[in-house]
Amino acid sequence: MSYLVMEVHPAYAVVLDQEGRFYKVVNFHYQVGQRVEQVMPLRQPQPLRRPLRRLAPLAAAACICLVLLGGYRFHYLTYGVLRIQINPDVELSISRSERVVGLEGINEDGRQLVDGYDYRGKSRDTAVEELVERAIALGYLSDGDTISISVSSQDDDWQQQEEQLVRQQLQDRYGDTVVISIGPRPAAPPSEQSQVVIPVVPSGTEDQNQNDDGNDDDDEDDQDDGRDNEQVPEDPSVLVPGTVSEPGRQETNTQTDDRDDDDDRDDDGHDDDDDQDDWNSNDGHDDDGEDD
Amino acid sequence: MVRTQHEIVSQVYQAKADPEAADGLIRQYMGFIRSEVLKSAAPTHGGPPEDELSIAMAAFYEAILGYERGRGAFLSYAARAIRNRLVDHYRRESRHSGQLSLNVPREEEGSEELLDSIPDSRDEIEARDLQEASRKEIAEFGRQLAAMGISFSDVAESCPRQSRTLAACHRVLAHARANPHLLERFVRSGRLPVSELALGSGTDRKTMERHRNYLAAILLAFTNGYEIIREHLRQMTSGEKGGRM
Numbered sequence: 001m002s003y004l005v006m007e008v009h010p011a012y013a014v015v016l017d018q019e020g021r022f023y024k025v026v027n028f029h030y031q032v033g034q035r036v037e038q039v040m041p042l043r044q045p046q047p048l049r050r051p052l053r054r055l056a057p058l059a060a061a062a063c064i065c066l067v068l069l070g071g072y073r074f075h076y077l078t079y080g081v082l083r084i085q086i087n088p089d090v091e092l093s094i095s096r097s098e099r100v101v102g103l104e105g106i107n108e109d110g111r112q113l114v115d116g117y118d119y120r121g122k123s124r125d126t127a128v129e130e131l132v133e134r135a136i137a138l139g140y141l142s143d144g145d146t147i148s149i150s151v152s153s154q155d156d157d158w159q160q161q162e163e164q165l166v167r168q169q170l171q172d173r174y175g176d177t178v179v180i181s182i183g184p185r186p187a188a189p190p191s192e193q194s195q196v197v198i199p200v201v202p203s204g205t206e207d208q209n210q211n212d213d214g215n216d217d218d219d220e221d222d223q224d225d226g227r228d229n230e231q232v233p234e235d236p237s238v239l240v241p242g243t244v245s246e247p248g249r250q251e252t253n254t255q256t257d258d259r260d261d262d263d264d265r266d267d268d269g270h271d272d273d274d275d276q277d278d279w280n281s282n283d284g285h286d287d288d289g290e291d292d
Numbered sequence: 293m294v295r296t297q298h299e300i301v302s303q304v305y306q307a308k309a310d311p312e313a314a315d316g317l318i319r320q321y322m323g324f325i326r327s328e329v330l331k332s333a334a335p336t337h338g339g340p341p342e343d344e345l346s347i348a349m350a351a352f353y354e355a356i357l358g359y360e361r362g363r364g365a366f367l368s369y370a371a372r373a374i375r376n377r378l379v380d381h382y383r384r385e386s387r388h389s390g391q392l393s394l395n396v397p398r399e400e401e402g403s404e405e406l407l408d409s410i411p412d413s414r415d416e417i418e419a420r421d422l423q424e425a426s427r428k429e430i431a432e433f434g435r436q437l438a439a440m441g442i443s444f445s446d447v448a449e450s451c452p453r454q455s456r457t458l459a460a461c462h463r464v465l466a467h468a469r470a471n472p473h474l475l476e477r478f479v480r481s482g483r484l485p486v487s488e489l490a491l492g493s494g495t496d497r498k499t500m501e502r503h504r505n506y507l508a509a510i511l512l513a514f515t516n517g518y519e520i521i522r523e524h525l526r527q528m529t530s531g532e533k534g535g536r537m
Binding site: 002004006007009010011012014016018019020021022023024025026027028029031032033034035040042043044045046 | 311314315318319342343346347349350352353354357358422423424425426427429430433434443444445447448449451452453458462465509510521524525526527528
């Protein structure tokens with residue numbers, strides 16, 4: 001390609017190529033009318049990237065929106081539902097950040113308990129504690145009664161963790177006066193029936209559970225009865241599925257309940273000890289035999 | 293200090309619009325350009341860096357065209373432009389690093405350069421005559437363009453860069469050449485008969501308006517008298533005919 005130099009300036013030259021294009025090129029001491037084989041064209045000035053700059057606030061706004069949305073999800077959307085059954089049956093919707101975002105009474109007493117209670121902006125801890133306090137104040141909950149907690153969420157880990165936290169909280173606060181159980185109370189499938197039983201001194205002032213208290217004089221008997229009464233409706237449902245572990249566990253529960261009033265855990269520990277003793281003795285016997 | 297900055301910024305903005313002012317500004321800042329070249333010139337390059345200086349001046353001119361107020365101080369912007377351009381140049385040149393320059397002095401005869409030992413096949417006198425004739429014709433061409441208020445710089449700036457647009461402009465040219473009365477009217481009035489050309493060539497009016505200066509120049513080149521320029525452009529028209537028909 002040959003270029004005809006049309007005009008020269010100190011810094012550049014205008015050339016015409018053979019296809020009719022005019023260029024500004026670097027002027028390597030060209031002269032008008034000269035033909036050159038190679039040129040170094042000037043570069044087009046690139047406009048400031050204003051569009052991007054104009055988009056910048058938009059992008060920032062989008063980021064903020066995302067963050068806010070995340071925060072909203074974290075703080076205001078229901079992540080799991082905590083159900084508390086005393087006698088009043090209430091359901092708390094809880095967000096990921098453990099804020100109460102909804103409160104509903106399931107049965108008549110529950111509605112009464114919830115009525116007029118402002119849950120908004122309260123944490124799960126506070127709300128649970130205040131609700132239980134309310135239940136006590138309204139006379140729904142008395143010593144020796146059972147609080148059943150159940151948490152349902154799509155996140156299994158979160159669900160278990162939450163159940164443990166609530167149980168721990170109530171245990172610490174009311175552990176020596178009421179029974180706290182995990183899992184829904186009525187005939188629903190007994191998923192996790194780990195129960196915490198705490199011996200309590202009967203005060204006998206409440207109307208709610210007066211039947212039990214009135215019938216029995218003994219603490220232990222009272223405890224047993226309470227438990228038996230509770231487990232009566234569950235027994236058939238447990239037996240029907242015919243799982244191996246559940247009935248066994250149930251049996252040990254009932255057996256140990258008769259014997260002592262400690263926690264399930266203690267019961268299990270006791271059984272385990274027995275088993276281990278057996279194993280040990282067996283081993284010893286075998287060893288002896290080999291030695292012989 | 294602030295005042296001088298303001299002054300140079302307004303000078304630059306003036307130079308953007310006016311090639312004469314740009315030339316003046318470049319002459320005024322030759323010292324600055326030279327110092328920038330010396331700062332970044334490769335030390336291995338013997339002799340005065342003529343090419344580098346040319347490139348740096350062009351880069352300074354590019355900086356004038358590309359400068360905007362939002363880009364900071366002009367001189368530092370220009371210095372950066374020059375340095376970038378020179379770095380690009382050195383990289384491109386490094387491709388030839390294994391080769392010997394023709395400008396290296398020969399070993400035997402002290403003053404002569406290697407270039408002088410190559411037999412010159414060109415006919416110097418004929419070439420000079422042709423260049424002189426070209427120069428005269430181009431000068432006349434430039435005068436006639438200037439009469440229409442168009443400089444070569446304007447033409448270069450309005451020249452289509454996309455081959456599709458270029459082809460569209462050439463269609464306009466072909467239509468004008470097929471209808472000599474349009475060319476005649478253009479030469480007489482100094483104004484492009486845009487509507488007729490647009491209608492006849494099927495090129496968008498807007499495209500024609502955008503490249504008006506270029507079209508004026510290229511149409512003018514195909515009026516009578518510009519034999520050398522037309523000869524130079526022979527490839528374009530012949531290629532067009534061969535390609536189209």
